[in-house]
Amino acid sequence: MSEPAKPAAGAAGGALKTAGRSGRSTELPEHLKAYKGVWVFIEHDRGHVHPVSWELMGEARKLADKLQVDVAGVLLGGPDEALDAFAKEAYAYGADRCYVVRDPVLKGYRNEPFTKGLTDLVNKFQPEIMLLGATTMGRDLAGSVATTLGTGLTADCTELNIDGRALAATRPTFGGSLLCTIMTLAYRPQMATVRPRVMSMPRRDETRGGDIVEMPLGMVEADIVTKLLDFIPDANRNTVNLAYADIIISGGKGLKNAENFRLVWELAKVLGAEVGATRAVVQAGWTEAERQVGQTGKTVRPKLYIAAGISGAIQHRVGMEGSDVIVAINTDPNAPIFDFAHHGIVGNAMQVLPVLTQAFRTHLDKRIRKVA
Numbered sequence: 001m002s003e004p005a006k007p008a009a010g011a012a013g014g015a016l017k018t019a020g021r022s023g024r025s026t027e028l029p030e031h032l033k034a035y036k037g038v039w040v041f042i043e044h045d046r047g048h049v050h051p052v053s054w055e056l057m058g059e060a061r062k063l064a065d066k067l068q069v070d071v072a073g074v075l076l077g078g079p080d081e082a083l084d085a086f087a088k089e090a091y092a093y094g095a096d097r098c099y100v101v102r103d104p105v106l107k108g109y110r111n112e113p114f115t116k117g118l119t120d121l122v123n124k125f126q127p128e129i130m131l132l133g134a135t136t137m138g139r140d141l142a143g144s145v146a147t148t149l150g151t152g153l154t155a156d157c158t159e160l161n162i163d164g165r166a167l168a169a170t171r172p173t174f175g176g177s178l179l180c181t182i183m184t185l186a187y188r189p190q191m192a193t194v195r196p197r198v199m200s201m202p203r204r205d206e207t208r209g210g211d212i213v214e215m216p217l218g219m220v221e222a223d224i225v226t227k228l229l230d231f232i233p234d235a236n237r238n239t240v241n242l243a244y245a246d247i248i249i250s251g252g253k254g255l256k257n258a259e260n261f262r263l264v265w266e267l268a269k270v271l272g273a274e275v276g277a278t279r280a281v282v283q284a285g286w287t288e289a290e291r292q293v294g295q296t297g298k299t300v301r302p303k304l305y306i307a308a309g310i311s312g313a314i315q316h317r318v319g320m321e322g323s324d325v326i327v328a329i330n331t332d333p334n335a336p337i338f339d340f341a342h343h344g345i346v347g348n349a350m351q352v353l354p355v356l357t358q359a360f361r362t363h364l365d366k367r368i369r370k371v372a
């Protein structure tokens with residue numbers, strides 16, 4: 001749905017035509033020029049806001065400052081949910097205002113009432129940019145809201161910027177080998193989703209405050225086809241919290257087999273770290289898919305990322321290059337991972353990992369004895 005950034009050239013010898021794909025105009029129609037402001041959909045579930053909403057609030061603030069407009073958070077939920085408390089948090093992370101829709105049918109996410117709530121708010125208050133987390137909920141909602149509004153949506157962005165007055169949303173393409181920047185020129189709002197941890201968490205400012213604008217939903221339970229009968233937590237639900245882990249030890253195909261991959265677990269145990277892996281390792285069945293880091297896995301931003309036997313392919317790199325410190329262990333001194341790792345160990349991971357595990361164990365034991 002998004003339009004190309006530049007108008008296409010006209011036929012040979014003709015003047016430049018302002019035309020986008022299929023000859024459609026790339027000019028913003030007059031009635032859409034009134035759309036102003038940057039919005040963030042604040043995702044919450046069972047009393048907790050998803051941190052990606054605050055990461056996006058930080059980005060929204062930067063975009064809005066460039067455009068010299070306000071930032072608003074959007075909160076949809078049941079009357080007994082802590083929406084006012086979430087709004088206060090939103091101000092601390094950079095919002096100037098929150099649009100709130102409270103209705104019993106908004107308790108627990110369902111596509112139909114959330115799509116109606118959000119599209120009605122957009123049609124009434126007319127934001128120029130709308131950001132959502134690329135989570136299960138955000139992806140579901142963004143798609144239906146964009147289609148209902150008939151506007152462009154760029155999914156899984158890795159960078160957001162302003163070009164002129166338009167949102168320049170950058171995302172990987174062609175299997176991660178290229179980055180493309182997509183702009184929605186002739187429609188509003190310009191919508192984008194961003195995966196958790198792609199953007200950094202902004203600093204809180206507890207002194208900031210803001211307004212609340214309430215709007216009714218105008219929908220009753222009988223209008224909704226999907227029924228939420230009960231919530232049963234999945235007993236087998238994966239508790240891997242890779243995206244928000246402070247330390248990650250990741251293993252790659254260089255570890256040769258599943259038995260050697262256990263060395264990654266041993267170091268992780270000593271450091272209280274999470275275990276990550278490349279796609280090659282997941283495909284080999286050495287660990288579960290939830291641990292895959294990269295373009296088709298998780299995006300991570302730990303304080304320390306140790307990569308053992310990982311080549312550093314672009315599809316892996318995009319998921320972990322935001323780490324504060326990257327330590328790479330690889331036998332090949334020309335492995336691509338050494339181009340962006342902060343510290344490199346050229347060596348056999350099967351020898352280096354046990355040495356690191358033992359060294360950290362001794363060091364941490366000494367510190368614990370000193371404290372005691």
Ligand SMILES: Cc1cc2nc3c(=O)[nH]c(=O)nc-3n(C[C@H](O)[C@H](O)[C@H](O)COP(=O)(O)OP(=O)(O)OC[C@H]3O[C@@H](n4cnc5c(N)ncnc54)[C@H](O)[C@@H]3O)c2cc1C
Pocket residue numbers: 175176251252253254255277278279280281292293294295296297298308309310311312313314315316319329330331332335347348349350
């Ligand atoms: C559309 C698409 C999406 C993808 N998404 C992802 C993704 O999300 N995440 C991801 O990780 N990949 C992804 N990939 C795959 C990616 O391109 C690489 O193939 C993959 O990351 C390679 O994994 P690896 O580094 O474990 O293995 P390899 O590329 O095989 O690298 C192994 C490395 O180990 C080193 N090594 C060998 N022996 C030792 C030893 N004894 N000690 C230390 N080092 C040693 C080698 O020098 C080599 O550098 C994707 C690919 C495509 C096409």
